[in-house]
Amino acid sequence: MTYTTAAVAPARTSAELIRADERVLAHNYHPLPVVVARAEGSWVEDVEGRRYLDMLAGYSALNFGHRHPALVEAAKRQLDAVTLTSRAFHNDRLAGFAEGLSALVGLEMTLPMNTGAEAVESAVKVARKWAYETKGVAPGRATVIVAAGNFHGRTTTIVSFSDDPVARTGFGPFTPGFRLVPYDDLAALEEAIDENTAAVLIEPIQGEAGVLIPSDGYLAGVRELTRRTRTLFIADEIQSGLGRTGTTLAVAYENVLPDMLLLGKALGGGIVPVSAVLASREILGVLRPGEHGSTFGGNPLSAAVGSAVVDLLNTGEYQRRARELGEVLADGLTALVGRGVTGHRSRGLWAGVDIDPALGTGREIGERLAGEGVLVKDTHGSTIRLAPPLTITREELETALDALARVLG
CATH class of the missing domain: 3.40.640.10 (Type I PLP-dependent aspartate aminotransferase-like (Major domain))
Structure with missing residues (x-):
């Protein structure tokens, strides 16, 4: 049996692909304007080669990061x-x-x-x-x-x-x-x-x-x-x-x-x-x-x-990493309380972060974080969720917390 190879479509920009999505896909989602083309570990890369730290991990579907070997x-x-x-x-x-x-x-x-x-x-x-x-x-x-x-x-x-x-x-x-x-x-x-x-x-x-x-x-x-x-x-x-x-x-x-x-x-x-x-x-x-x-x-x-x-x-490795890095996440968020964060709840590498509504909706904060190279998801008003891969490093986690601090001013 012989299979033919489909022709490769010409490369399109992020903007072109977003417009195409909006034209041909049902609007049951409202994604951030980021078009992911490649991913590995805690990072994704868009069509133009811009890199983003993934702090959503597919709503926990990517607990082990992108493309775990x-x-x-x-x-x-x-x-x-x-x-x-x-x-x-x-x-x-x-x-x-x-x-x-x-x-x-x-x-x-x-x-x-x-x-x-x-x-x-x-x-x-x-x-x-x-x-x-x-x-x-x-x-x-x-x-x-x-x-x-x-x-x-x-x-x-x-x-x-x-x-x-x-x-x-x-x-x-x-x-x-x-x-x-x-x-x-x-x-x-x-x-x-x-x-x-x-x-x-x-x-x-x-x-x-x-x-x-x-x-x-x-x-x-x-x-x-x-x-x-x-x-x-x-x-x-x-x-x-x-x-x-x-x-x-x-x-x-x-x-x-x-x-x-x-x-x-x-x-x-x-x-x-x-x-x-x-x-x-x-x-x-x-x-x-x-x-x-x-x-x-x-x-x-x-x-x-x-x-x-x-x-x-x-192996127990991933549970341990979530516990240990969860403390880093919780401490980092606590340090932001009163500086744009009004409250937070976390367990392991999972957190809900309440943002001062005067600084923007959760969606707006998510867009600003994307501009800083960090991807999160909003939920209910001015709350954002953080759920990075359990493979994230301490340095990567601190990078995300630093970006949140900058966005909050």
Whole structure:
């Protein structure tokens, strides 16, 4: 079989490519005016060769930096063997991936999917099925409790339990079966749980809301309450998990293990979309052939990259780096309080930074930082998020903090 090589398009400038994007792409994003063409480690380079320090890391999808050699090598090896079989057949990479991931987080079974939103949707289905078959909830009555300020994705079901008007407005009618309670409020959660509650779904740290960290004891309280009421505790660690906070899982700060764990983003090493739902055999065992699936979920290429990610985390190096450099990040932000920063929250290499609104919106600060060669993401008014690769050096981190100080004047 002979393959022809497609003609290479003539080089276009950043400005030309931005105009083309705006013309041919749906406007569901509002990206900064930076056109990335190459990347390595903590740095990206645009079409014209300008370099930027990446302090977003793909919303934690790039925990190990751009093009980590071990992950790229794992992908290349697998590309030479087989990339996709679908789950109609077994493949030689999936069992090893599931075994390694289960051992890493301490849960028995894995349901492989692709995106974070798919993992959340899968968890909702599993929780409802478990409620009917195991807990004894009457058919069609199961509810899932979620927290205000949540971000779990943007599918129709997920925006049904969001309280973000930007995500919801114009997309109804919404999926029923969800109850919203304040985040970090155990009393409100206890009051909301009843005989029809299948699960409590929360982020151990709310990322999109501005890296909101709950009070000490909250996660342990959720664990105790859900265990006592025979309710599933589902932890969405799609952003917070896999080393970001200085531990493999953010729930480890309170030494708790949820009934269901949702992982994604960094699980694909910044190369392929990989997500997973992990739980006990009792819980994931409610699924039977034909009831749930994904054409690409668990494909050999994803499993090979995911296994390489697990290997990196098993060294403990990245969790340690997040803890140690997280102290540098927190200290640097504290030094800026009163100098344009009104407050900040951080855990490991993850921070939400509140900027004095008089200095600009989060978007405006992001644009100014891009001018300084540093990429961040805004969220909610004048808050920016910092989530650099866990491979970042102290010097690179201090470069970003210096740039923020200059932008704030």
